[in-house]
Amino acid sequence: MTESTSLTSVLEAIASADSEAALQDLRLKWVGKKGWITQQMKELGTLSPEERRTRGAELNEWRQSVLEALGEREAVMRDAAERRTLASESLDMTLPGRRPAVGLLHPLTRMRRRIEDVLVRLGFSLAYGPQVESEWYNFEALNIPADHPARDMQDSFFVDVPGLVLRTHTSPVQIRAMEQHQGRLPVKVMAPGMTYRRDDDATHVPMFQQVEGLVVDAGISLADLTGTLTAMVRELLGPDVGTRFRPSYFPFTEPSVEMDVTCAVCQGSGCRVCKHTGWVEILGSGIVHPTVLKNGGYNPERVSGFAFGMGIERVAMRIFGIDDLRLLYQNDLRYLERFQSGGGLDIQ
């Protein structure tokens, strides 16, 4: 801004500077320590007070304008540089993401826990028994003597240790639990676990999981059984599921009752899956047979009980919509990966 250079041309020069260096030169030339405006301001002392005021105001204004222009230009150049860098760093964001390496629990473990959760909330404690069980606990104590036709119902696996069998149901835990309670009341237990029967097709596998339930107390009735099971099943399968109870037969309960729920496929209108009945069986249950109470150390004249046994796979098949039980035990990892959601406590 020699007398021959206008402020406008300086500002234009700044606005058109095309590099950091050119901008730095302009800064030094005009507002640096030895820059023209800085020098001019140092010379203000030589002027009269009147001129000093006018000239000072003018120089300040010029300085301000130049600094602002420099700042603006710097920002523009910084943005441009950043844009160039970012552009060079772009990635193909459509590539598959790196999923976290989190393992899944087997769907049947999740289903078992879900059932356990419902039953714990209903006040059932957990109880367990061995998988290789004595014939006494598996059969005799449950009112299934040798040569009883009911032994035909459960084709058993036997082992080479006399008197032992792979348990055909979780019901032996009924006796074990009663023994452990030693006559105390109430007995209110569930027993999840592996069970074995010599069957292998789409709806039966030789090793499968059951959850047993047992309640023994004074005055326990069939109404308690139907009420408890209805509450449990609605909690598991949803409040709208239809339920019904039918007389059935198990040697260790009398009366014995099977519980049906409305078919998940047709919602009760009848289809191939439910053999056009609209219903599918979900569990077996009943009032504990007096012989079983006696074998557990309880007096059937004073107390009564109910018991039930439910296949965990059956509930899983319904909830996950599977029609072949064997798939759950094939351990095909690609298949197991598909059970990402639901089945645990998270299911609605």
Place this chain on the structure above:
Amino acid sequence: MILSHRWLGRHLQDMPDPDVVVRGLEQLGLEVVGQSVYGDIFDTVELVEVISRTPHPDADHLSLVDVRREGGEVTRIVTGANNGFPGQRLWYAPPGTTLPDGRTLEVRDLRGIASPGMLLSAEELGYQAESSGDLWVWSGDEALGTRFSSVIGGADTLYEVELTPNIAQYLQSVRKVAEELSAIWNIPLVPLTEAFAYQSAPLAVVEDRERCSLYGVVRMRLRPGGVSPLWVQTLLRAVGHRIIHPAVDVTNFVMWDLGEPLHAFDARRVDLPIVVRSARTGERLTLLDGTDIELEGKDLVIADQHKVLALAGIMGGKDSGVSDDTEEILLECAHFEAPGIFKSYKKHNLLTDAASHFGKGTDPLAVFQAPVLAASLLRETQVLSEVGDSALIGDVPPERLVAYDPARIRTLMGTKWDDAAINEALQKMGYQLVGPSAVVPRHRHDVESVYDLAEDVGRYFGLDSIPQKLPVQTAGLAERQPAESLDEVLRDAVAGAGYQEVITRTFTDPELDARFDTGAVGDAVAVTNPLRDEERIMRRYLLGSLMEVVRYNRSRHDLPIRIFEVGRVFSRAGEEVREERELAVVLSLDPLSGYPPREEPSIYDLTGLFDYVCERMGWDAERRSFVGDGPSFLHPGRSQALVLNGREAGYVGELRPRIGDLYRVRRVGVLVLRYPSLSIGEVSHPGRPSRFQTVDRDLSLVIPDTVAYGAINDAISELDIAELRHTAPVDRFEGDFGTSLTIRLTFQSDQRTLTDVDVDGAVSRILAALDALGVALRQ
């Protein structure tokens, strides 16, 4: 059991619709697992009349038969039958008809002449007829065009019901089912005929009264060549029986109708009197189906004076059965003790219809009804010419009483039914009530106590009519079991670390199990009746099962394997079976393909997993070298023993590549830990975090080849420097000077900021300790 709607209708005066029947059956505990229709395939089979019969121009054995059909239409059919003459009325199946044997008829070319469909014999319809030729000549006066389905009464609904063992003890009979339906529906029953009056002719002797409490024999003279009534044949066909001979048909009919299996002996083949006795050792019998069986003392047999005629209650002998020329039968009506028959048919594997009835339980009173029904059926088509002499040996078993208390039934069922309602329910279900007792109907072998009475009252009213409630108890908190809760925490920890849980079968192949034998457990428990050879023992180790999962997956997909199982393993010490808990983890170590790239799996993932899991469980655990050789299936240079509570409890390492090869995975890491059920860990006590800065020192060390990192770490740990919070390797490389390992030492005090002097002092002590191992700072 197949129940026919029409057959039920023989006993119930007013049959409701099939939907109602299904609900009624299920209320009674007869689960209806299927429904079908009998007779609808006969909807197209029509009555026609022959108007002419001429020889086939090109075939001697064929004839051209013109028949008049409904409305006068004439159809020409080629037939090889020896009858079908003008004026005869026949059954004609046009093209499209499916016959009972499954054939679907069409227009066939027979030696150059088109023949649409077929003229039918009785056999082709599944029936027997008294007809002198091949084709069924119909003698009825129905109009032309009448369908065969209508002469047999139209289509019949069939219910396939599942019989539970208790119900099979008394309800394998249309009459008994009808009685229970009549009770719950309040529909009258068709009354039974009067009981048969047995004579006491010397026809039979019962040696074993325990096992045969009633034995009746009735002599009947028959007209050979007769057939059973059409309606009887229809009902038997509907429930799946073949039509054989009127004397046999009648036994089948009575078996299903009254639940009483009868047996007809050809009187010519029996040297009277019949003897009901135990078999003698070595006796043999050729059964009706031709099988020859060896009998033993526990078998009850029907014999005559010279030979065994039948295996009692199960199957008759071939030599004494009826045949087409039989003119006189001895009809057996008996009541056998069920468990004996059950054992016999199980032993000989002969689950015949008779065995299924007698082996589970029959009604002794049916012994008196059966001959009356049989005779009336045989008389209907003039097959029976005379009822001859008869005999009944034994007594009707006495009635049983069970204690009865309506209040107890109310308590068991949780209802408010009053005494009158409960009394009425039981009476309708066939009980007589006498004070504090109920008289059990003789056929109810299943009833033992008031519990059974409660069940019958429940069946009478329907279980869904019982108002539901939740038991209200003063129970404590529901409890979990610590050992099983531990399994669950372990599952969560390993799954959370990125491993998929699998659940494998506990039975396995002995060879596969032996492959991973560490010698730590006893013998295997063998399954004596496995479904498959490769499932004949209970596994002693989990790893074999997991490796089968590896094989299964690797033969289908090329994918990294990260799996685990927390499960039971089994072994025995003499007669004692041990069930223990094991964790097994398998990680494939092949380089991962794919983009974006991932960190390569390494055996250090598994050693790290062990350290993490033990910390997570609060277990006192460590990894260390094997004492002696490690398991032979492990890579000796890449494996370690796992120690829990001071005891060796498993291993971690790579499988020898030649073992991995067997499973289509060359490099595979495994971790197996057998943990005691009560290895509940310490709870973490994290204290308070320090507010002072940490100081890191990196030491680049030159280490001899023989010194492992563990030795350096141990040497530093032994100094027990309170402020040394963490030691970790951060770099390693090989140079011309040997192996360099850089370790990072992290110091921190809870009381103050550490100075260089503090840290230098500690580092000097550490270097001095390492010097003893031959480890020095790299210059």
